[in-house]
Amino acid sequence: MNTAAAKKAVVKDDAMNLQKEMIAENYHQLARAHQEGKKISATFVPGNLNELLMCFDFVRRLPETDALQNGMRKKSGKMIMDAERDGHSEDVCTYVKSDLGMMLQGEVGPTGEAMPHPDVLLLSYTGCFTFMKWFELVRQKYGCETLMLHVPYQGDGRINPAMRDYVVNQLKDKIIPALERISGVKFDIDRLRSYMRESQKAEEDLVRVLQSAKQRPSPIDGYFGGVYYIGPIFTAFRGTPEATRFYATLRAEIEERVRQGKGPVTPEGEMAEEKYRLVVEGPPNWTSFRDFWKMFYDEGAVVVASTYAKVGGVYDFGFRHDAERPLESLAEYCLGCYTNLNFPQRIDMICKYIDEYQADGLLINSIKSCNSFSAGQLLILREVEKRTGKPAAFIESDLVDPRYFSAANIKNRLESYFQMIKQKRAAAVH
Amino acid sequence: MSTKEIVARCEQLFEDLDFSAVKQWKAAAPGRKAIGYMPIYVPREIVHAAGMLPVGVFGGGDQLEVIQGDAYYQSYICRIPRSTLELGLTGRLDCLDGMLFPSICDVIRNLSGMWQILFKDKYVKYFDLPQTYDDATGGSFYVHEMQTLRADLARLAGREITDDQLRASIAVYNDNRRAVRELYAYRAKKPWQAPTSEVYLLLRAGCVLPVEEHTRLVRQYLAQADLEKRAQRDNARVVLTGAFCEQPPLGLIKSIEMAGCYVVDDDFQLVQSYLLEDVSAAGDPLEALSRAFLHHSAQTSSKYDEKKEDKGKFLLHQVKTRGAEGVVFAAPSFCDPALLERPMLQEVLAKHKIPYTAFKYAENTGQMAPIREQAGTFADSIKLWSAA
Ligand code: SF4
Ligand code: SF4
Numbered sequence: 001m002n003t004a005a006a007k008k009a010v011v012k013d014d015a016m017n018l019q020k021e022m023i024a025e026n027y028h029q030l031a032r033a034h035q036e037g038k039k040i041s042a043t044f045v046p047g048n049l050n051e052l053l054m055c056f057d058f059v060r061r062l063p064e065t066d067a068l069q070n071g072m073r074k075k076s077g078k079m080i081m082d083a084e085r086d087g088h089s090e091d092v093c094t095y096v097k098s099d100l101g102m103m104l105q106g107e108v109g110p111t112g113e114a115m116p117h118p119d120v121l122l123l124s125y126t127g128c129f130t131f132m133k134w135f136e137l138v139r140q141k142y143g144c145e146t147l148m149l150h151v152p153y154q155g156d157g158r159i160n161p162a163m164r165d166y167v168v169n170q171l172k173d174k175i176i177p178a179l180e181r182i183s184g185v186k187f188d189i190d191r192l193r194s195y196m197r198e199s200q201k202a203e204e205d206l207v208r209v210l211q212s213a214k215q216r217p218s219p220i221d222g223y224f225g226g227v228y229y230i231g232p233i234f235t236a237f238r239g240t241p242e243a244t245r246f247y248a249t250l251r252a253e254i255e256e257r258v259r260q261g262k263g264p265v266t267p268e269g270e271m272a273e274e275k276y277r278l279v280v281e282g283p284p285n286w287t288s289f290r291d292f293w294k295m296f297y298d299e300g301a302v303v304v305a306s307t308y309a310k311v312g313g314v315y316d317f318g319f320r321h322d323a324e325r326p327l328e329s330l331a332e333y334c335l336g337c338y339t340n341l342n343f344p345q346r347i348d349m350i351c352k353y354i355d356e357y358q359a360d361g362l363l364i365n366s367i368k369s370c371n372s373f374s375a376g377q378l379l380i381l382r383e384v385e386k387r388t389g390k391p392a393a394f395i396e397s398d399l400v401d402p403r404y405f406s407a408a409n410i411k412n413r414l415e416s417y418f419q420m421i422k423q424k425r426a427a428a429v430h
Numbered sequence: 431m432s433t434k435e436i437v438a439r440c441e442q443l444f445e446d447l448d449f450s451a452v453k454q455w456k457a458a459a460p461g462r463k464a465i466g467y468m469p470i471y472v473p474r475e476i477v478h479a480a481g482m483l484p485v486g487v488f489g490g491g492d493q494l495e496v497i498q499g500d501a502y503y504q505s506y507i508c509r510i511p512r513s514t515l516e517l518g519l520t521g522r523l524d525c526l527d528g529m530l531f532p533s534i535c536d537v538i539r540n541l542s543g544m545w546q547i548l549f550k551d552k553y554v555k556y557f558d559l560p561q562t563y564d565d566a567t568g569g570s571f572y573v574h575e576m577q578t579l580r581a582d583l584a585r586l587a588g589r590e591i592t593d594d595q596l597r598a599s600i601a602v603y604n605d606n607r608r609a610v611r612e613l614y615a616y617r618a619k620k621p622w623q624a625p626t627s628e629v630y631l632l633l634r635a636g637c638v639l640p641v642e643e644h645t646r647l648v649r650q651y652l653a654q655a656d657l658e659k660r661a662q663r664d665n666a667r668v669v670l671t672g673a674f675c676e677q678p679p680l681g682l683i684k685s686i687e688m689a690g691c692y693v694v695d696d697d698f699q700l701v702q703s704y705l706l707e708d709v710s711a712a713g714d715p716l717e718a719l720s721r722a723f724l725h726h727s728a729q730t731s732s733k734y735d736e737k738k739e740d741k742g743k744f745l746l747h748q749v750k751t752r753g754a755e756g757v758v759f760a761a762p763s764f765c766d767p768a769l770l771e772r773p774m775l776q777e778v779l780a781k782h783k784i785p786y787t788a789f790k791y792a793e794n795t796g797q798m799a800p801i802r803e804q805a806g807t808f809a810d811s812i813k814l815w816s817a818a
Contacts, residue, residue, distance in 0.1 A: 086773075087772075087773045087776065088769075088770075088773055089769040089770075089772070089790075091506070091763060091764045091765070091766075091769055091790075092766050092769050092770050093766065093770075096770065123734075125561060125734075128536060129533075129534075129535045129536050129539070129732065129766065129767065130536070130766055130770065132561070132734055133731070133766070133767065133770035133771060134770075136734075136735060136741070136771075136774060137770065137773070137774060139738050140738060140741060140774050140777065143738060146738075148561055148562060148734050148736070150560060150561035150562050150568070150734075152558045152571070153533065153539060153556060153558055155531075155539075155542055155543075155555065155556025155557075155558065156555075156556070162570075162571060162574040162575075163571075165570075165571075166560075166567060166568075166570070166571035169566070169567045169570070170562060170567050173564075173566065173567060174562070174567070342542070342543040342546070342556070343540060343542075343543025343544055343546065343547060344543055344546055344547060345543075346543075347547070366504055368504075368506045371507065371535065371536040371537050371540075371766055372536040372539075372540075374504060374507070375503070375507050375511065375536055375537040375540040375541070376502065376503075376511075376540040376541065376543070376544045377504075378501065378502045378503065378504070379502050379544050379547065379548070383547060396504060
């Protein structure tokens, strides 16, 4: 390695390494599952019922994670094109096409290990209509049994008892009996409770980590770094002792950074000076994740809070899995995910973040694939600007389709946004 | 009225982006209210039972210049939310006292929240339809959802909505559904006598006219159409599917017909034909509406198919019962529900050896030539295929 390359070597903190190992181990387990006589479930990140699936000994697959892992490894572009050649429209969500493309290429997962078909698709229908079509498409091709869990949308900005009862009844009458049948394992509510107790501990620590960004300087990046922090809890690990350990370690690490007054760790080391504090709405781009992040830390911009870090559960406004009311609590979890909130709720949340995290403004990364996040985001931008008086900016990219990441355009846009913040600050001083 | 006059009246209603018919209806008696709804389906019976006029809002078509609406949407979002916003922001929907946004896709879902923010003085409801179809779970949830709508509208109306009123409205809509079924059956039998461009306008009139008047108009058209003999052509009989939300321009429908296709079934205005059988006008009215939705409603892309084997059943049924020779997939650009559904339906059709063609459109598509050409080639190939 030459010196320049050595300098560029990726720096990661302990927790980041740990989560990478956990995710790799999960792929390992998936690869071996069928040989070891285990069943595989697939379910979506928002509203994923990980604790429940663990009660039936499923090895757990999350197709969005597969897509993003393929994106980060620069494999998704070809998968998407394969799916398009197979008859899928260029207009639709690229997560779906990346998943279908991966299957078309053979049963190989992002890490290069075998990726067997799931035995059950648990269609946690929360916060995105595309989920339904996605699993219907997988079912059509591979015949996997599919279980629909319909989670109503918070159209009025609240969860009413009828919505909660609806989800609980589906769990009781449909989902749990079907999972028992498919897995051959009898449901044990105390087992579920014990997993939920673990979840709660991890959730508590995650919230402390995310809220540490209220400090100046922020010890974390709540978007790019946040992705590593939410990884285990949003996927196959919530409710496991490993996740509890991970979040305890992470919290200790971050609290130490706060004591030392340190900024976030970036792939190129510790960020020197915090110049801009931003709130970000929308998922990141995965195919150029590192380059995208660099555009921020090179300029001293830290994301102090992001809505993306709430897609798998909005914990920072108080929700915790509650072992005393297990099914009701699972229902509330599903109902409360970020993309299941209505527009006024989303806007309130962003304005609160700008205020509580003393942010300089809002940046929206609008994702072509994702109507759930993106349709109407320009109104979010206007409303947040109007309500907070802070500048907002809008960039466009995609999750895993490299054709929609224009580095030069995004960089230009970001640079002028940072200038705008600077000018606003100067104007406020004079 | 001759068919020509009926169609001219419908066309005038269709082109009137100021919703004058709604305004006139409201002005005819004090205190009248109108409630808009977006595609695909809402139980209009509840609005009707409240003494209000349900108004279908299907975007701005190709006649509306969209300026403000475009400022809210990225280029990769379909057209209907922007033209609908344009209608709202330019005051054309001021005559509506509320808007219902049924659960169809994330775009309409998010538009419901935008409406809450932009039109604060209006009643706005996101209307969630169940994706589980047993009476005990999906049904209870749906009845509750309808009950909420009923209570909200009762507040707006300043009076209760009684079960009797609901049952009476169900009967009125059953009659309308029967008329629409007759219209579809007639067109399938004699498509040259009732061209789809006319049938479409007749259906669109149902978006703004009181239902009783619409039923009369449909029946009048049917009686009249049969009296006026028109030339029969050797066209290909097709089912058109995928156009359940954003509507194609009228010119596009005409182009398909001119290219040699008789459209013998479609999903343009599903709200009017979603419930496939009469709803019971006896017993608990909301439960009757719920049962009709859960057990006797059309399949469409925004509705979950419980089993793999169910996919495409409804489309196959349309093809079979209408005697269609092929399917035209017409979907709005960037329409996730229609475009994600399409490959699954195509696979089913391929298995049954039913030919199909597919294209995308926008409500303001101006260039008809490519679509006409594609539809023409498709019609020719069907004819060749059936001759072989
Ligand atoms: S539309 Fe958005 S939320 Fe839905 S699957 Fe695609 S990326 Fe995920
Ligand atoms: S055209 Fe399709 S994507 Fe657009 S609002 Fe309608 S259903 Fe949704």
